[in-house]
Amino acid sequence: QKEVEQDPGPLSVPEGAIVSLNCTYSNSAFQYFMWYRQYSRKGPELLMYTYSSGNKEDGRFTAQVDKSSKYISLFIRDSQPSDSATYLCAMMVNQGGKLIFGQGTELSVKP
Amino acid sequence: GAVVSQHPSRVICKSGTSVKIECRSLDFQATTMFWYRQFPKQSLMLMATSNEGSKATYEQGVEKDKFLINHASLTLSTLTVTSAHPEDSSFYICSARPGGGTEAFFGQGTRLTVV
Numbered sequence: 001q002k003e004v005e006q007d008p009g010p011l012s013v014p015e016g017a018i019v020s021l022n023c024t025y026s027n028s029a030f031q032y033f034m035w036y037r038q039y040s041r042k043g044p045e046l047l048m049y050t051y052s053s054g055n056k057e058d059g060r061f062t063a064q065v066d067k068s069s070k071y072i073s074l075f076i077r078d079s080q081p082s083d084s085a086t087y088l089c090a091m092m093v094n095q096g097g098k099l100i101f102g103q104g105t106e107l108s109v110k111p
Numbered sequence: 112g113a114v115v116s117q118h119p120s121r122v123i124c125k126s127g128t129s130v131k132i133e134c135r136s137l138d139f140q141a142t143t144m145f146w147y148r149q150f151p152k153q154s155l156m157l158m159a160t161s162n163e164g165s166k167a168t169y170e171q172g173v174e175k176d177k178f179l180i181n182h183a184s185l186t187l188s189t190l191t192v193t194s195a196h197p198e199d200s201s202f203y204i205c206s207a208r209p210g211g212g213t214e215a216f217f218g219q220g221t222r223l224t225v226v
Contacts, residue, residue: 008152032213043117043204043217044155088154095213098145099206101154 003027006089006102015111019076023089023102026070030091030100033065035074038086038104047087048074079109113139115207117218124195124225132190132221134205140185141207145215146178149202161188195225 006023013019021035031052036044048063050056050072056063062075072091076083089102114137124130134144143162147155159175161167161182169175177199179191188207192199202222206215 006154036217041202041220041222043115043206043219045217046214049214096143096208096211098157098160099215100157103154104152106152 001026003100004089004091004102007105008103010106010108012108012110013079015079015081015109017079017109019079019083019107019109021074021076021087021089021105021107023072023091024070025072025091027091027093027100028067028070029093032092032095032097033063033072034090034099035061035063036088036090036101038088040085044088081109081111084108113137113207113209113216115141115205115216115218117205117221119221120219121222122224124223126196126225127194129191129193130195130223132192132203132205132223134188134190134207134218136186136207136209136216139207139209141188142185142210143208143215144182144188145206145208146180146188146190147204147206149204149220151202155204158190192223195223197225199223200225 033050035048038044053067060077064073086104088104090099116135146158159167159169167180182188204220206217208215
């Protein structure tokens, strides 16, 4: 079993839709949770960062962490074609530790 | 945000030759740098972690004699793929973390093709 599981998609939605991306994990020691966006043939860029459980909102993006269920989510409201990319969840045990990535979900937002 | 520059962005080399990839933190000092490998439609697989001035720590299954990592300064790390073979063709990405920081900043990646 992989430490971090993520549905690879692809996921296709119409413009304006609400998108839900999810990851599950097995290591209960993870405390830092990130979501990265990666455009084709580019390096990942950090979208959201959450420590421990709870919600965090930044514009159209909301990240949720449920440590009891070992489940994290990223919601994108009013999705735009420019949101089309691969979204990777990542997590680590300690500040300064190594990041463990999910497989990434390929998202396509159609105009 | 902080900028990490990775060079070259794309390289084609002949089988048996060596290739060096550079990763520079442009506006911060990176005490730790990470090197990843990514196959198409797959996740980033950590290859090694390097701290400035010390030997890199390689993940299980990564050949340290094949993938030479040098982190000689707080702003530069290099990955050298030695005696490259077609199966080494992949997308290699570095990331750099400032001292005491949580966030790691990624380079743009290097597409290596071995022919």
